[in-house]
Amino acid sequence: MNTNNLKSLIGSFLIMLFILSCKNEPKTENTSVPKTTETENTEKKGQAFIEDDGSTPNVLQIAIGSPEHSTLVTAVQAADLENSLVNAGPLMVFAPTNKAFDALPAETVKDLLKPENKATLANILKHHVTAGNYTIDFLKKFKKLGQANDQNTTVEVKGNDVYVGGAKIIASIPAGNGIVHVVDKVIIPPSK
Amino acid sequence: MKKYNYYLLTLIGAAALLSSCGNQNGGGKSSNGALSSSAAEKVYVAPGEQDEFYAFMSGGYSGNLTVYGLPSGRMFKEIPVFSQFPTSGYGYSEETKPMLNTSFGFVPWDDAHHPDISQTKGVLDGRWIFINGNNTPRIAKIDLTTFETTEIIEIPNSAGNHSSSFITENTEYVVAGTRFSVPVPQRDMPINEYKGNFKGALSFISVAPDDGKLNLEFQIMMPGFNYDLSHPGRGKSHGWFFFTTYNTEEANSLLEVNASQNDKDFIAAINWKKVEEYVKNGGGEKMPANYAHNVYDEHTHTATSTMKKEVITVDPTKIPGAVFFLPTPKSPHGCDVDPSGEYIIGNGKLSADLTVHSFDNMIAAIEGKKFDGEAYGIPILKFEDVLAGTVKSGGLGPLHTEFDGKGNAYTTFFISSEVVKWKLGTWEVLDRKPTFYSVGHLMIPGGNSAKPYGKYVVAMNKITKDRYLPTGPELEHSAQLYDITGDKMELIYDFPTHGEPHYAAGIPAELLSSKSKKIYRLTENKHPYAVLSPDKARVERNGKEVHVYMSMIRSHFTPDNIEGIKVGDKVYFHITNHEQDFDVPHGFAMIGQNTSELLIMPGQTKTSLWEPKKEGIWPFYCTDFCSALHQEMQGYVRVSAANSNVPLTYTLGE
Numbered sequence: 001m002n003t004n005n006l007k008s009l010i011g012s013f014l015i016m017l018f019i020l021s022c023k024n025e026p027k028t029e030n031t032s033v034p035k036t037t038e039t040e041n042t043e044k045k046g047q048a049f050i051e052d053d054g055s056t057p058n059v060l061q062i063a064i065g066s067p068e069h070s071t072l073v074t075a076v077q078a079a080d081l082e083n084s085l086v087n088a089g090p091l092m093v094f095a096p097t098n099k100a101f102d103a104l105p106a107e108t109v110k111d112l113l114k115p116e117n118k119a120t121l122a123n124i125l126k127h128h129v130t131a132g133n134y135t136i137d138f139l140k141k142f143k144k145l146g147q148a149n150d151q152n153t154t155v156e157v158k159g160n161d162v163y164v165g166g167a168k169i170i171a172s173i174p175a176g177n178g179i180v181h182v183v184d185k186v187i188i189p190p191s192k
Numbered sequence: 193m194k195k196y197n198y199y200l201l202t203l204i205g206a207a208a209l210l211s212s213c214g215n216q217n218g219g220g221k222s223s224n225g226a227l228s229s230s231a232a233e234k235v236y237v238a239p240g241e242q243d244e245f246y247a248f249m250s251g252g253y254s255g256n257l258t259v260y261g262l263p264s265g266r267m268f269k270e271i272p273v274f275s276q277f278p279t280s281g282y283g284y285s286e287e288t289k290p291m292l293n294t295s296f297g298f299v300p301w302d303d304a305h306h307p308d309i310s311q312t313k314g315v316l317d318g319r320w321i322f323i324n325g326n327n328t329p330r331i332a333k334i335d336l337t338t339f340e341t342t343e344i345i346e347i348p349n350s351a352g353n354h355s356s357s358f359i360t361e362n363t364e365y366v367v368a369g370t371r372f373s374v375p376v377p378q379r380d381m382p383i384n385e386y387k388g389n390f391k392g393a394l395s396f397i398s399v400a401p402d403d404g405k406l407n408l409e410f411q412i413m414m415p416g417f418n419y420d421l422s423h424p425g426r427g428k429s430h431g432w433f434f435f436t437t438y439n440t441e442e443a444n445s446l447l448e449v450n451a452s453q454n455d456k457d458f459i460a461a462i463n464w465k466k467v468e469e470y471v472k473n474g475g476g477e478k479m480p481a482n483y484a485h486n487v488y489d490e491h492t493h494t495a496t497s498t499m500k501k502e503v504i505t506v507d508p509t510k511i512p513g514a515v516f517f518l519p520t521p522k523s524p525h526g527c528d529v530d531p532s533g534e535y536i537i538g539n540g541k542l543s544a545d546l547t548v549h550s551f552d553n554m555i556a557a558i559e560g561k562k563f564d565g566e567a568y569g570i571p572i573l574k575f576e577d578v579l580a581g582t583v584k585s586g587g588l589g590p591l592h593t594e595f596d597g598k599g600n601a602y603t604t605f606f607i608s609s610e611v612v613k614w615k616l617g618t619w620e621v622l623d624r625k626p627t628f629y630s631v632g633h634l635m636i637p638g639g640n641s642a643k644p645y646g647k648y649v650v651a652m653n654k655i656t657k658d659r660y661l662p663t664g665p666e667l668e669h670s671a672q673l674y675d676i677t678g679d680k681m682e683l684i685y686d687f688p689t690h691g692e693p694h695y696a697a698g699i700p701a702e703l704l705s706s707k708s709k710k711i712y713r714l715t716e717n718k719h720p721y722a723v724l725s726p727d728k729a730r731v732e733r734n735g736k737e738v739h740v741y742m743s744m745i746r747s748h749f750t751p752d753n754i755e756g757i758k759v760g761d762k763v764y765f766h767i768t769n770h771e772q773d774f775d776v777p778h779g780f781a782m783i784g785q786n787t788s789e790l791l792i793m794p795g796q797t798k799t800s801l802w803e804p805k806k807e808g809i810w811p812f813y814c815t816d817f818c819s820a821l822h823q824e825m826q827g828y829v830r831v832s833a834a835n836s837n838v839p840l841t842y843t844l845g846e
Contacts, residue, residue: 046609047629050658084588087607088630088655122586131542131589131607132448146452146522148588148607150544 048082056176059093060085063180071101071109078113079122084148090133091178092145094164096186104186123149127165127189133178136162136169151189234675235685237264242705245637245698247650248307248321249671252692255302257323257334262637262648262698263673265687273332273341274302274325278788282341285790286764286799287719288488290497294328294346295482303327306357306421306695309336310399314361314426314531314642318703320404322357322366329353331368331397333404337709338490345406346483348503349376349393349413355422355527359399361430361642365464366406368395369435373416373442376505377479386444390416393505394435396464406485410471410504412462412515415568416442418451419460420525421592426642427533429551431465434536438523440567452542456575457524458517458567459538461554466514467506475511476504491718493797509569516558517567519575520547526592530601530616531642535580539590539603546590546603548619550580581619585612591632592695594639596646596676602639604631604651611651611674613681625681627672629655636676637698645700649674649681652693660688669693710774712795719797721766726750731842738763740842744778744792745770746819748844749812752827756840759804759833765790765812768797778825779815789815804831 048060060082063069072095076082085091101109112121126149134142139162142155153165162169165187173180237243243261251258255275259268276283276292283292283300292298302325310319321334329347334340347353347368355369373390375381381389392414398407417437425432440457443450470476481503488495508515522540524547529536536549557577564574589607596602600622603612609630613623631653637645651674656667668688674681714724723729723743729750732739738761743750749767757763769778771794781789782802790798804810814825832838 045628046626047655047657052657083626083629084608087609089607091607119586126544126588134449141449146542148544 046083047086050086056174058086058177059089059091059175059180062173062175063093063095066095068097068099068182069095071098072096075101075109075113075121075125078115079118079125081122081125084126085129087177089177090131091175092130092132092134093175093178093180094128094130094167094169094183094187095180096128096167096183097170100167100183100185123189124186127151127153127187128183135179136172136181139164139169147189149189153187231682231684235263235265235673237261237266242701244701245645245648246701246704247635247637247696247698248309249652249689249693249696250304250307250323251690252305252694253303254691255304255325256691257304257307257321258690258693259339260687260689261701262650263685265671265673265685267690269339270690271334271339271341273323273334274299274304274330274344276300276788279791281788281790281798281800284788284800286801287494287797290495291341291344291486291488293484293486293497294330295348295484295499296328299328301327302330304332304691304694305354307697308357308359308366308640308695309697309699310363310404311359311361311641312363314430316638316641316643316699316703317363318699318707319363320399321697322359324353324356324368326353326356326371329356329368329370331357331366331406333366333399333406335404335490336704337707339708340488342488342490343404343406344484344486345397345408346485347393347395347397347408348481348483349374349391349411349479349505350395352418355394355419355435358422358424358433358640360424360433360464361426363399363401365396365398365409367422367424367433367464368397369419369422370394371418371420373418376413383444386416387442388416390442392417392419392437394419394433394460394462396467405487408483408500408503410467410476410506412467412506412508414460414508414515415440415570417457421527423527423529423536423640425529425533425551426531429529429533429536431463432551433462433464434527434529435460435462436520436524436527436538438525452523456519456521458572459520459524459527459536459549460570461516461518461536462508463514466511467508470511470514471504471506476506478502479505489718490712491716493712493717493719493722513558515570516554517570517572518549518554518578519564519572520549521545526590526603528593528595528601528640531595531597531644533642535616537593537601537603539593541589541591541606543590544585544588546583546585546593546614548580548583548616549578553580554578581617583612583614583619583621585614585621585624587612587624592634594634594636594649595644596636596639596649597644598646600646600676602634602636602649602676602681604634606630606632606654609653611649611681613676623680625674625683627651627653628659628670628686629653629657633693633695635696635698637700639698645698647675647677648698649676650696650698652689652696654692656688659686711772712793714768714770714772714795717768717795717797719766719768721764721799722797723750723766723768726770726844729842729844731756731840733840736761738840740765740767742767743770744768744780744814744825746776747814747821747825749780749814749825749827751842751844753830753843753846754827754841755830755832756838757804757829757831758836759807759831761804763802763804763829764799765802766797766799767792769794771795776818777816778818780812781815782812782829783810791816804829807831807833
């Protein structure tokens, strides 16, 4: 807790510093020209950040709203994939639970969240996304699915259960732009 | 985890502040300099100044074509094409009703998709712009001196006219491919017998070099795939045409699953010069058909519709060397050819990567007969033999590509909602910018010709959401304008567009503006019901049909009092605008009339039908605020009982 507080304090201090340094800059001479707000800082802009409480939640909002998926949400944010999950789609997301991430070898998640591993992380996450919107029953018609990272994954039916890439679907939530299937494992992309 | 997250977020936040801070102050290098004040300057066209480019945007489900200026994003005109347009009376006036005639009868609407401007030697010449009607297959030609639709030809044996209307580099042909394959000829058969039985027609419509008259020369009857988009070869590949296909599985239901089974579909490469020669030498089969050809005459101000009864169909397997398939991954959508004619780009819409084929490789593979089997007798080339390279973009859902003429290409990504700039030849990604939101087509003026004007790219988005002030559930689509003169694209403007723009075509303003017609010459008016001087104005009865030969000028109609009209008559108002002054149209509307108004340009004649149902005195008036005495520009018609003896009279000022 202590270190956490300290870091947050340092963080807040840094932010304050930047704001202050902004304000201290002299104004440019021409103030009548309207400033554009659309700057190079577009990373956290886009459909993911529109306030809309009227529509059925999209696949990203469902994940954000689920305490069981905080690791997935963190990973999506670290890989800058928010805007890809709020698109018209249709998108089918296989959402591993926190437990599924915890089952990975120690330090794996921590390593993946490092900025230098952003591409690897994005590839793994995109392997959990299909352009489509199929219920669990409908999925039984498939042998394979083409995933957003350009690789295929398998669909297997065992009894009443459906496994995608070896991960079992344990719940399904319809979304405004597709469907979220909660899975019990992280689906690792086949090596290329 | 949680500690880690917090720290990460703080850093991101701090970084965001740092960059926005720099932007606000305009410090730093190029990217900052282009922002804030200079983005506004770049799109600002001062009052009285004119834009640099025309942009013609398809109106999608409006059925029309809209004309914008770049960089201002101001809309200048909506040109009615496939849809009735009450603003001008297009499709309502007697003269223009024939424009919307088809083999299905009068069809007052269509889904307009891909405008393309005429070219000479691969360079935009600005004579005409063509656009396809997707739903009831049609191709329209719009004259770029009058900005009016002057010809529409229906495409038989076609359905979902989507891989259209792209032109060859000297406007020899405007090409129209079918998205939906269908039985040819149409017949009653089970849907699930599609496979192997349906056909995909690729139609080549010639454009007469002098007056642009259209003629359906031949249709190539391809296997029953979906032909999605197309573009012509240019330069060394002139004489070829390339079509993306999907649903090579030939599925007839749940295509979202069943048409995504094959890892690769095809780009069909058509050597149309070979097919043309074959047809010229008597090849092909004459097949009975029924399709409308509607032509508007600028001098009679009247359209005529002719039903054509025959079409030449060509079996591609009978012409050696005319058609080949290039395997292309993942249901390719866009099919674009670079300005040199060497690279053919197919974007698998379910892929992350772009596939670029080489024309030279294709020719070498054909000459070396390196085939990888065949489909319905059409040779398939080996993917590895024709491939020039793959662009590993990291985006999702690539759709369409345009070119800047400086060796760069720009591709839209629907799912990841961005435009990606990459280098031809090295396939290296140079830049990427988000679009707001979910972009379909993009347009660089001349971006699909041998000579692009690579100053701006317009991204045409499918989703608008929060970009503008909300207007309820239904929103206009958004477009974003990027300056592409630097190494990095710069978003400089955002504006709403009308209908659903699919593709667009842009052209430097100076190529069109000086040729734009200002008035129609009254002395050249050959309309059979025109009144060329007011003393010829009259009313004639022929049984229950009444013809009013009327003239109009600021600020009265001649005649403006008409008596002797009876309930049950069909009254045709043939109205000639006698103004010969730029931008002085007059309008005409009659109370209770079951049609739209007319908007009549100087020197033009238009006709409106009125079928009076009630006795009384019924006014008509000018609907366009034409002059200081516009409110005085009105008239009355006296309608008597069907059996009355009121004599037919017409007067002005009595």
